[in-house]
Amino acid sequence: MxxxxxxxxxxxxxxxxxxxxxxxxxxxxxxxxxxxxxxxxxxxxxxxxxxxxxxxxxxxxxxxxxxxxxxxxxxxxxxxxxxxxxxxxxxxxxxxxxxxxxxxxxxxxNGERCVCFRKAATQLLYREYDISDILEKENFSHFSFDWYSDTIQIESTGRTERQFAREACDKAQQFIKKIGQPDNNLFIYGNTGVGKTFLTHCIAREVIENSHSALYFSARDFFEILADAVFERDGRDGSYERMILDVDFLTIDDLGTEVTSSFVSSQLFFVLNERIRRNRSTIISTNLSPMDLSQQYSERIFSRIISHYSIARLVGNDIRLQKKIHGGNS
Structure with missing residues (x-):
């Protein structure tokens, strides 16, 4: 813990x-x-x-x-x-x-943390994780491979949507087991609606259940908080920003939806690099491929992700749209 x-x-x-x-x-x-x-x-x-x-x-x-x-x-x-x-x-x-x-x-x-402490820690982490209510619904018990085709092959790979999804889930499970170990980071990319955020929520649920500290940010909120700290807005004392660097598990969701700038690029590199140095685990979900990332941000960020992150790709049709057409909550 x-x-x-x-x-x-x-x-x-x-x-x-x-x-x-x-x-x-x-x-x-x-x-x-x-x-x-x-x-x-x-x-x-x-x-x-x-x-x-x-x-x-x-x-x-x-x-x-x-x-x-x-x-x-x-x-x-x-x-x-x-x-x-x-x-x-x-x-x-x-x-x-x-x-x-x-x-x-x-x-x-007997010198060990009691079961009541572990329970209290988990409850605290849920309260501090901004999307705790969502995690009750979006977790591995509700993750379904049925939304991914097992017949449609992706051009240039010869693999199906479901094969990509199973590989992403396997990498997610490995990520959960290795929280706090060197280079235990995950980069999840794919088109809108293919389950990237859902998968990050599944991971978050398991990580918090194991009583690891966790923070979740949309990319826009993430960079806004960093800007507030750098420019000393809202009377911030820097404690929240230090948590971003120290927390066991950080999720940056929908990277690429924020307004990009040299400030955004430099702050992203600083956070990723510092967390790699401290052996803190990070997940990035985005619509951008790793190559797109190098063009939108910098070669340095691309290099850190390629070198220190496991890459997972999700492909398929928009699951939210499929649910509306066919019904279902899984």
Whole structure:
């Protein structure tokens, strides 16, 4: 699991708040019992007195037989529980309560992150990933090869639409398994409506389920954020831009739909190059082929993608149009 420092800190603050809330609740219950059952407090004081007495004896005589103290302490503890139950309270009414009894709301168990931490991290990542609602519908369980012809061969390749789609999915699965490894990047290209964005959403769902940090941007939003940072617009402090460089998984969707300029080209190169250097995984989806990319942006960007990205192509008819004509949601 890999979270940004700010995300990890946010989760740990949640655990601190949980423990504080439950501690206050426990104090409230103790005050209630002191008020309703004064004899319970007397038993508690008796346990404290016996414990201190036994400890004093142990200090002066480490070999002393304290079995009678042990017996009496256990007897009083059972009497306390019985007293609570006889007045309609659970036997553990005064014990600290936890949302997670495995880790006792610390987030860790035996030095490992608890299952509740992993669940909380996944929920946090979904909230911060801008298209979390879409991921409920657009994921591998809803991905269908039926929208890709298994008979129509693509000129110059001799391969069918479905073969291209299966190869793209295979590369997507490899990408998911290798998040954080060197040169684990994916460039998905093809005409409008052939499932590029859908596939990136499928990948995002799996990556987030594995509790990796993720960000999604359309190309236009992506470059607008970078421009705001460079030109210090909207009072930005640069934290969001640092996240772009550090996040485990970055998606830039529909590259080529933004207004291109030397600024766009230089910023794109900087981000791609820096993320390659940091072993951060990136997906680019676009209508542009790699060769088109070199013409629209720069040879340097083309070189980085050819050298450090796996290339996947999707071909076929517009799936959205097919769904309207034939019906279906897959």
């Amino acid at each position: 890999s979270l940004l420092n700010s995300q990890y800190d946010a989760l740990m603050r949640q655990y601190d708040e949980k423990r504080e809330i439950h501690r206050h609740e426990q104090l409230d219950r103790e005050e209630e019992i002191d008020r309703v059952l004064p004899e319970y407090r007397a038993l508690t004081d008796k346990i404290s007195s016996l414990s201190v007495e036994a400890a004093r004896i142990r200090i002066f005589d480490p070999q002393a037989d304290l079995s009678s103290y042990t017996y009496e302490l256990e007897r009083i503890s059972e009497k306390k529980k019985a007293l609570l139950v006889s007045h309609g309270y659970p036997a553990d009414y005064l014990e600290m309560q936890y949302d997670c009894r495995i880790c006792r709301d610390t987030g860790f168990m």
